[in-house]
Amino acid sequence: MTTTAPESVLALDPATQDLLFREARTANAFTGEPVTDDQVRAIYDLVKWGPTAMNTQPLRLVAVRTPQARERLVAHMAEGNKAKTGSAPLALIVAADADFHEHLPVTFPHKPGARESMADNPGRPGIAHFNATIQLGYLIVGIRAAGLAAGPMVGFDAEGLRREFLSGTNQQPIAVVNVGRPGPDAWFERNPRLSFEQVVTTV
Amino acid sequence: MTTTAPESVLALDPATQDLLFREARTANAFTGEPVTDDQVRAIYDLVKWGPTAMNTQPLRLVAVRTPQARERLVAHMAEGNKAKTGSAPLALIVAADADFHEHLPVTFPHKPGARESMADNPGRPGIAHFNATIQLGYLIVGIRAAGLAAGPMVGFDAEGLRREFLSGTNQQPIAVVNVGRPGPDAWFERNPRLSFEQVVTTV
Numbered sequence: 001m002t003t004t005a006p007e008s009v010l011a012l013d014p015a016t017q018d019l020l021f022r023e024a025r026t027a028n029a030f031t032g033e034p035v036t037d038d039q040v041r042a043i044y045d046l047v048k049w050g051p052t053a054m055n056t057q058p059l060r061l062v063a064v065r066t067p068q069a070r071e072r073l074v075a076h077m078a079e080g081n082k083a084k085t086g087s088a089p090l091a092l093i094v095a096a097d098a099d100f101h102e103h104l105p106v107t108f109p110h111k112p113g114a115r116e117s118m119a120d121n122p123g124r125p126g127i128a129h130f131n132a133t134i135q136l137g138y139l140i141v142g143i144r145a146a147g148l149a150a151g152p153m154v155g156f157d158a159e160g161l162r163r164e165f166l167s168g169t170n171q172q173p174i175a176v177v178n179v180g181r182p183g184p185d186a187w188f189e190r191n192p193r194l195s196f197e198q199v200v201t202t203v
Numbered sequence: 204m205t206t207t208a209p210e211s212v213l214a215l216d217p218a219t220q221d222l223l224f225r226e227a228r229t230a231n232a233f234t235g236e237p238v239t240d241d242q243v244r245a246i247y248d249l250v251k252w253g254p255t256a257m258n259t260q261p262l263r264l265v266a267v268r269t270p271q272a273r274e275r276l277v278a279h280m281a282e283g284n285k286a287k288t289g290s291a292p293l294a295l296i297v298a299a300d301a302d303f304h305e306h307l308p309v310t311f312p313h314k315p316g317a318r319e320s321m322a323d324n325p326g327r328p329g330i331a332h333f334n335a336t337i338q339l340g341y342l343i344v345g346i347r348a349a350g351l352a353a354g355p356m357v358g359f360d361a362e363g364l365r366r367e368f369l370s371g372t373n374q375q376p377i378a379v380v381n382v383g384r385p386g387p388d389a390w391f392e393r394n395p396r397l398s399f400e401q402v403v404t405t406v
Binding site: 009010011012013016017019020021022024026036037038039040041042043044045046047048049050051053055057059060061062063064065066069103106107108109110130133134135136137138140141142145146147150152154165174188191192193194196198199200201202203 | 212213214215216219220222223224225227229239240241242243244245246247248249250251252253254256258260262263264265266267268269272306309310311312313333336337338339340341343344345348349350353355357368377391394395396397399401402403404405406
């Protein structure tokens with residue numbers, strides 16, 4: 001039986017719960033207010049601390065800012081995502097870097113040979129995809145922590161996007177996230193969430 | 204050039220930045236203080252609001268609490284994870300439910316037929332895995348929002364864990380997360396993070 005209001009069980013104050021989760025929404029329209037390089041840097045410098053397996057940190061971002069780059073991005077977005085991606089002040093291409101192991105001598109120094117054994121691991125792209133996706137969760141929270149709205153999307157031509165922006169790397173795009181201040185009619189009616197009982201079993 | 208301290212660019216106050224990201228650490232040892240059902244419910248009721256594609260919400264959790272269930276869990280953990288999983292006051296088996304589409308008539312009501320078209324989609328397990336992994340990122344942040352430490356692990360026998368705890372479902376385990384108050388020597392020295400310049404390209 002729950003006897004305490006859920007908000008008060010948390011260490012996080014209610015206003016911040018609203019900022020990050022309860023009132024935050026996926027925005028589909030944005031004002032013209034720019035997202036600055038300082039904001040992008042502050043978001044990354046916060047969410048980089050979120051944990052990944054073996055400290056792999058495979059997340060990579062392409063911040064799409066110029067009109068020319070925007071046009072190249074929109075060309076690869078699904079029809080229903082073109083208008084909002086074209087109007088967001090900033091779009092982030094979120095990618096998973098299968099060559100994350102090159103950094104292991106620095107990022108996981110207490111296991112010598114980690115780079116070499118990972119270089120031969122056929123599961124490396126899957127490890128990159130899984131851990132970059134956890135980091136995508138942190139990133140969405142971090143964008144909201146900057147007081148901005150995030151609009152994550154998976155509707156795009158991944159191979160086209162890879163060729164256009166990530167050629168010469170071992171990175172695969174996993175999402176595109178629009179970032180900005182929500183504009184008029186930025187969101188649809190909020191969809192229901194599954195209840196605790198539908199999601200959590202206790203044994 | 205960055206001219207403003209990154210912390211002050213964010214809407215999130217610095218103490219909360221520390222609570223959720225900067226000072227939060229992956230715990231490897233825990234005190235005996237229990238994690239209550241109210242806390243688990245409050246964490247879920249916060250992180251359920253994080254966005255997923257088509258509001259699919261494929262995350263499922265098994266909260267492992269009793270000594271008997273703990274023993275069954277530890278048997279499937281990798282050698283290096285057995286001691287900490289055995290000593291954490293609570294462990295959460297995090298799974299991705301490939302049958303998430305059964306909920307779409309409620310969770311994504313404005314697209315009639317979404318359940319039926321997703322039922323025939325061979326990519327459904329991958330969609331479940333991807334979106335549950337984003338939700339795993341939210342969950343780790345949510346555990347910290349409750350003032351608790353999270354210890355996420357991927358070292359376990361996934362098929363054994365599935366048979367032991369998830370038989371009769373279409374769920375696949377993606378992680379096990381220990382939850383509790385950090386105990387003595389709860390963490391190793393913090394490993395370095397990649398710099399903004401190593402991760403973000405602006406175009």
